[in-house]
Amino acid sequence: MKHFNFKNLFTAITLVAALSACKKDRIVEPIDIPAERAGVYILNQGNINANNSTLTYFNYATQSSTSDIFSAVNGTKLGDTGNDIKIYGSKMYIVVNVSSTIEVVDPKTTKSIKRISMLNGTAARQPRYIVFNKNKAFISSYDGTVAVLDTASLAIEKYITVGRNPEQMVISNNKLYVANSGGLDFGNPDKTVSVINLSTLTETKKVEVVANPTSIGADSYGHVYVLSNGDYKSIAAGLTIINNATDAVTLTSADLAGGYGSSIVNNGDYIYYISASNGILVYNTKTQKVEKENFITDNTAITSPFNIAYDDINQQLFVMDAKNYATNGQLFAFGKDGKLVKGYPITTGITPGAVVFVNK
Structure with missing residues (x-):
């Protein structure tokens, strides 16, 4: 009868346990692969009531453009006066103002997923801008509302009443700030920013700013910036700064006025916008x-700067030039040194008004 050597067996078990523990303790650090841009979409507004909005795509790998990629892929026009474009999650959202639609597409293929009608009965709400928080999209419309859209079902859950003719929005300190322009009521603009609590989805207050606010942005220091156009006669354009903790106005300055409709873009400790003198x-x-x-340091001439955007991956500032607002415009890109990036400008459609960057 064979006898077991318990001493050897115990040694073997101990060795296996030790090796197993080593394997368990070995932590494989995840590799942080930085995102890489595939290209940029340019939303061209076209001309109001001409139904000629287009979507240009510029492919970074081939350095080539597709001038009307939405129509080419979907066999239908984008609509009348494309106003805003954003990518959130796996979807790209295009706000088409006069057509009163939100076009939801696949950003990789530009294939339409759904066209959302923005009507109140038979009346056009005229959507303007879109921002996102968690699983919600918020859409400002000229009818004085902000729509709350579920980004999974793509159904509008409610409308929040704000001020007159709301324009751009920004999220800061768990609040949605909405610039109420009143711009369609010429000579009698609105002069408020609505503050919406994102937990209750209700307007909690209105903050008085310079008349006719259209552009809005925020930084990481608790400031909300509002660019207003004034009333084009007795009230000057200017910048208002709001404290996002108290919602109190901390600065109002006509010396810091911006160009009409310019976005306020953030880059670390800096914000950029088109100034009243058409500089950045x-x-x-x-x-x-x-x-x-x-910001531009090489004297690159831009005829009619219409809007700007910042690519935080490539660290480039983009400027959309509307030229004469009737023929094709151009897109410029500037590096950190303020100099034009090689290969730019590129030709866009009529009145390029917004861009969005898509990753590989």
């Missing part, structure tokens, strides 16, 4: 001072 103003959000009157 650089404002230091930490020191609360203008750092540069114009």
Whole structure:
């Protein structure tokens, strides 16, 4: 009868346990692969009531453009006056103002997923801008509402009443700030920013700012920036700064007025926007001072700067040039040094008004 050597057996078990423990303790660190851009979509507004909005796609790998990629892929026009475009999750949202639709597409293929009608009975709500928070999209419309859209079902859950003719929006400190322009009531603009609680989805207050606010942005220091156009006669255009903790106005300045409809884009400690003199103003959000009157350093001439965007991956500032608002415009890109990036400008459609960057 064979006898077991318990000493050897115990040694073997101990060794296996030790090896197993080593395997369990070995932590494989995830590899952080930075996102890489595939290209940029340019939303061209076209002309109001001409039904000629287009979507241009510029492919970074081939350095080539498709001038009307939405129509090419879907066999139908995008609509009348495309106003805003954003990518959120796996979907791209295109706000088409005069057509009163939200076009939801696959950003990789530009294939339409759903066209959402923005009507109140038979009346057009005229959507303007879109922002996102968690599983909700918020859409401002000229009828004085902000729609709440579920990004999974693509169903509108409710409408929040705000001020007259709301324009751009920004989320800061778990609140949605909405610029109420009143711009369609010429000579009698609105002069408020609605504050919406994102937990209750209700308007909690209105903050008074310079008349006819259209553009709005925020920084990481608790400031909300509002660009207003004034009433084009007795009330000057200007910038209002709101404290996002108290919603109190901390600064109102006509010297910091911006160009009409320019987005306020954020890059670390800086915000950029088109100034009243058509330069790209650089404002230091930490020191609360203008750092540069114009980001562009190489004297690149831009005829009619219409809007801007910032690519935080490639660290490039994009400027949309509407030219004469009747023929094709151009898209410019500038590096960190303020100099034009090689290969730009590229040709766009009529009145390029918004861009969005898509990753590989």
